[in-house]
Amino acid sequence: MSRMIDANTVLLGLLASPCRHSISPAMHNAAFDKLGINYAYLSFDVDTDTIKGAVDAIRVLKMRGANVSMPNKRAVVQYMDKLSPAAEIIQAVNTIVNDDGILTGHNTDGIGFVQSLIDEGIEVKGKKLVLAGAGGAGTAIATQAALDGFSEIAFFNRKNARFENARILSEKINQKTDCKVTMHDLNDKDDFRKSLETADVYCDATSVGMAPMEEMSLIEDPAWFHEDMAVCDIVYAPRTTKLMKVAKKANVRHVINGLGMVLNQGAAAFELWCNQKMPIEYVKKQVFDEVKM
Numbered sequence: 001m002s003r004m005i006d007a008n009t010v011l012l013g014l015l016a017s018p019c020r021h022s023i024s025p026a027m028h029n030a031a032f033d034k035l036g037i038n039y040a041y042l043s044f045d046v047d048t049d050t051i052k053g054a055v056d057a058i059r060v061l062k063m064r065g066a067n068v069s070m071p072n073k074r075a076v077v078q079y080m081d082k083l084s085p086a087a088e089i090i091q092a093v094n095t096i097v098n099d100d101g102i103l104t105g106h107n108t109d110g111i112g113f114v115q116s117l118i119d120e121g122i123e124v125k126g127k128k129l130v131l132a133g134a135g136g137a138g139t140a141i142a143t144q145a146a147l148d149g150f151s152e153i154a155f156f157n158r159k160n161a162r163f164e165n166a167r168i169l170s171e172k173i174n175q176k177t178d179c180k181v182t183m184h185d186l187n188d189k190d191d192f193r194k195s196l197e198t199a200d201v202y203c204d205a206t207s208v209g210m211a212p213m214e215e216m217s218l219i220e221d222p223a224w225f226h227e228d229m230a231v232c233d234i235v236y237a238p239r240t241t242k243l244m245k246v247a248k249k250a251n252v253r254h255v256i257n258g259l260g261m262v263l264n265q266g267a268a269a270f271e272l273w274c275n276q277k278m279p280i281e282y283v284k285k286q287v288f289d290e291v292k293m
Helices: 024-035 051-060 085-090 109-119 136-147 161-176 189-197 242-249 259-274 280-289
Strands: 010-016 039-045 065-068 095-099 102-106 128-132 152-157 180-185 201-204 230-233 254-256
Touching (some): 010 024, 024 039, 024 259, 051 065, 051 102, 065 259, 085 136, 085 161, 109 136, 128 136, 152 161, 230 242, 259 280
Antiparallel strands (some): 065 095
């Protein structure tokens, strides 16, 4: 940080455990530096046993807000005064905004994903999304994709506890939006491949492709893809995942990693706090392009 912290500096932070690996402080402090905003962003090691006290501190210390990550995204919901439409459906929060003691919980993960598609010139309204992975990222993506105009989502996960949670979420999305969401067993490879035949966008929202699974992909055969589609991996380290290599062999129109999603979800939170746009290209250069990730 090139700015001096003074008596007027406003505090923001990340509430997560573990938290020391996060790139959020670097992203947001770079943006505050660039725009001359007297805010500072720190990381706080907070888990579900201490999240209530951390939320109380947001009010007591008059913090502008916070980001929330694992394991607190669901646990923090009960301490919010308000929820955004996406956070209400998902019942998970990744961004808190403090307006004079009134705390509103938002979920910008899905916003980041949809914006990353739009940035690549990909039309989302009326399109079909095939989505693998019903964890925190997958459920946020499914919800925001529905809210932003996808007409159909085929949601794949292995039949475990997350599958049941995603099934309940799918029912909520079907009730509250015009999007039709269907749940599918990820182990049913024939169903998986058939769904991809009519997909406009495929997104892998699992951790497959990230260390230590860099040489793995849920889809190994380029024939599963068609040229007139987008293939997205939410992983951004490595920059080119095994899935992306498979998609490139299939000559699909758009092949995207998770860098745009992580930047745009941060930018959405930044705008909620600061009421102005994050300088994304500057942040990308400072945080991602100058550091090997």
